[in-house]
Amino acid sequence: MPSTRISTRQGWIAGRPRAVIEAVQRALLTGLLIPEHDRCIFLQEFDDDALITPPTKGPQYTVIEITLFSGRSLDAKRRLYQAISDELALFDVPAADIKVVLIEVDPENWGLSGKPASEIDLGFKIDV
Template sequence: MPIVRIDTMKNQDGGYIGKIGHIVYDAMRTAISVPENDNFQVLNEHDHEHFVYDAQYLGIKRTDRLVMIQITLNEGRTLDQKKRLYKTIADELNHQLGIPPGDVFINLVEVKKENWSFGNGIAQYAD
């Protein structure tokens, strides 16, 4: 069960960040086999003073189209799966929304299964 946080600059298209969320969910389904309906996202748009980034860190050009994506998920994906996820997200954001690949910043946070409660105060995945 991933939980996804997506942050961008405010966009005039009110549905823009939702489109990003849909692309990220589809990429997780194909690249790391996230189950159907396992879609939990927090989408945030910020004004310029509340969205801080370095425009050249690691030699990667970034613009105000930057999308920061943090995905918290169960540990256990292989390095190849993670690389496939990063590439799928960057490629699809570029293809569908014209976001340059350098403007796609992704961070995975892996946790043990017992660190989730889906509701009712129960650790549903705990052994």
């Protein structure tokens, strides 16, 4: 049930936003073992004047913030980080230009259909 935001500089995606979103979705499937239908990804592209980045980073510097239920193992997180790097390499994004931030939320602090997620059968395991 992760909620994912991809933020990057405008221009390098060049008409491929859906492909980038799908690449990150594949990485989420690989890393977190979520079901295929579990999708919530937003892509934001910024003009040069709307962001500053570390001087050592290239024009494809990308920050991916993933808000997810707490409970994933370090191995799952490692799989996720590697899968994101592998998927974005298909767009020539260097691994050194990718920053992934995980924001872990207890299921009782996540509302779905008017209920806390801790009271809903999610249909998948969190502790992978």
